[in-house]
Amino acid sequence: METAQHTTMQALIIEAANTTFKTIEMERPVAGAGQVLVKIIASGVNPLDNKIRTGGAAHARQPLPAVLGMDLAGIVEAVGPGVADFKPGDEVYGLAGGIGGLQGTLAQYxxxxxxxxxxxxxNLSMRQSAVLPLVFITAWEGLVDRAKVAEGKTVLIHGGAGGVGHVAVQIATSFGAHVYATGSPKDKAYIESLGVKFIDYHxxxxxxxxxQYTDGEGFDIVYDTVGGATLDASFAAAKFYTGHVVSSxxxxxxxxAPLSFRGATYxxxxxxxxxxxxxxRKHHGEIMQEAxxxxxxxxxxxxIDPRRFTLDTAQQAHDIMERGKTEGKLVVDVA
Incomplete structure (x- = not known):
């Protein structure tokens, strides 16, 4: 059970859209019924985090000022009434804050x-774990929940070296699917290192x-992680009658029409x-158990991008994300 002790903690807030982070001291929250108090060790940085900060993600419904950050890895400090699956000292991770009015993960607790x-x-570090939740859940919901990936299926992942894409490739491979992934020439070595066929979309x-790869029939599953024209391309790549296109x-x-003319599903x-x-929400926790x-x-x-960031330098991570110059998933070391 959570104790009555109240302490303060450091956190980063955004006071208004398109401003920089500000460090504040705030009261450490207390776990209520069904909740877990986590000491945050690492916070994953996603493109959506930066879109929220810059005011470009109304669909996330995160009112400002707010503590941002959606992904976390950390240690359970205390649990509230009704929590049976976790205890103090457990190492946990999840997609758990930073949208819909929820406190984000750029905070000590x-x-x-x-x-x-x-x-x-x-077998994964806190940093490695902290970058997985959003991209893994997104990939799993598309491939497993929607498209029912299975052994022997042909799967095309658009953006196979991207955040969602590189995880989707690994999920599809784990199910025994025949996996193909598009990317730029710079992505070829990494995509092939995952044991799948690289396709240069250029x-x-x-x-x-x-x-070349389906004798003109199309792929059983096409996962678009890029959007725009790539989604249109996905419609044209789906298998006749039974193909399933998924997009995040x-x-x-x-x-x-291109999808309808193939009798495929979206x-x-x-x-x-x-x-x-x-x-x-419970299904999100179940998906993370699968991860x-x-x-x-x-x-x-x-x-993971090798560059290191702390709460003091988290703005730099967002700036890099905004420029699109990452070499993997970015992480902020909180503790």
Whole structure:
């Protein structure tokens, strides 16, 4: 149970859209019913975090001023009434804050819904664990929950070296699928190191790689992690009748005729919904348990940018993210 002790903690807040982080001292939260107080060790940085900071993510419904940061890895400090799955000292991770009015993870402590957390992989560091939740849940919901990936299926991942993409490749491979991934020439070595076929989207048209790798039939599953024209390309790459296109970036206007003419299916993924609405939170924790299993079996390893950041330099991480010059997932070391 949480004690009555109240202390303060350091946190970063954004006071208004498109401003820089400000360090504040605030009261350490107390775990209520169904909640867990976590000492945050590391906070993963996602493109969406920066979009919220700059005022470009209304769909995240995060009113400002606010503590940002969605992903975390840390140590359970205390649990509230009704929490049976965690105890003080447990190492946990999850997609648990920073949107929908929830306190974010750029703070020394946070109180989070126990349903959103899972015990972190013993064989991954806090930094490695902290970058997984958002991208893993997004990839899993698309491939497993929506498209029902299975052994022998042909799977095309657009953006195979990206945040969601590189995790999606590893999930699909773990299910025994035949996996192909698009990317730029600079991504070739990394994508091939994951044991899948690299497709250079600069030099190969959709028709060319559909013909080359599927005899013109199309892929069983196409996961678009890029959006825009890539989603349109995904419609043209789906298998006739049984193909399933999934996208985590289904913004904008798209013509569905190319998909309809193939008799294929489309599903969208909106990973933030459980945190914003409160519905389906337990499933997020269940998905993170699957991530722990995959990592423990040596089938999941995140790609991390080697640069190091702290709460004092977290703004630099956001600036790098905004410029799109990352070499893997960015992490802020909180503790």
């Amino acid at each position: 946070g109180v989070f819904d126990a349903d959103l957390l899972a015990k972190k992989p013993a 030099t190969s048209t959709v028709a060319e790689y559909v013909n 970036l289904g913004w904008g206007e798209h013509k569905l 599903s969208g993924v909106f990973t933030l919904m459980p945190m914003i609405t409160g519905r389906g 722990t299993k995959l990592a423990g079996a040596g089938k999941l390893m995140p790609l």
